[in-house]
Amino acid sequence: MVKRTRLDDSDCPVARSVDAxxxxxxxxxxxxxxxxxRRFGEFQRSLGVAKNILAARLRELVAGGILDMVPAADGGAHQEYVLTAKGRDLFPVIVALRQWGEGHFFDPGEPHSEMIDLCHGRTPRALEVYAADGRRLGPDDITVRKVERPDASAALA
Incomplete structure (x- = not known):
């Protein structure tokens, strides 16, 4: 089996996020x-994933602090999985992926699941990125400042 490359020490926040x-x-x-x-069986029925794969992914999400295991809400002997604060912070990521998918992978009028604002009964507007001063930002409006690593040869001089 091929060993997975770890990115948890990368300088890039995207790489560390993907690793998590x-x-x-x-x-x-x-x-x-x-x-x-919340329950293993609910995840398994929804996803149709093999139990061993689901168990491994749930363990990794718990170990990564994204999910937590808590006693069953009904007082039963089993455990349930709940999102931690770190996991709940993934909400905009899930919404962004959903909206991107709606815009690029469905034909006009093709039925698909919809996210509905419980207060107003409508789908939320598209996520956007804004500058600190309120300007809408696109890919051409930003740059990424890379971490500068000390030159190993300069350290030897």
Missing amino acids: IGDWWSLLIVRDAFDGS
């Missing part, structure tokens, strides 16, 4: 947790 999530099964587990799934 792991794979697409993990994102779908988080999506289902936002939709109310």
Whole structure:
């Protein structure tokens, strides 16, 4: 089996985030947790994933602080999975992926699940990124400042 490359010490926040999530099964587990799934069986029925893969992904999400295991709400002997604060902070990521998917992977009028604002009964407006001064930002409006590493040869001089 090929060993997975770890990115948890990368200088890039995107790389560390991808490392924490792991794979697409993990994102779908988080999506289902936002939709109310809490028990292993609920995740398994929704996703149709093999039990061993689901168990491994749930363990990784718990170890990463994205999900927590708590006693069952009904007082039963089993445990349930709930989003931690760190996990709940993934909400805009899930919304952004959903909106991107709606815009690029469905034909006009093609039915798909919808996210509905409980207060107003409508779909939320598209997420946007804004500067500190309120300007809307796009990809051409930003740059990424890379971490400068000391030159190893300069340290030897």
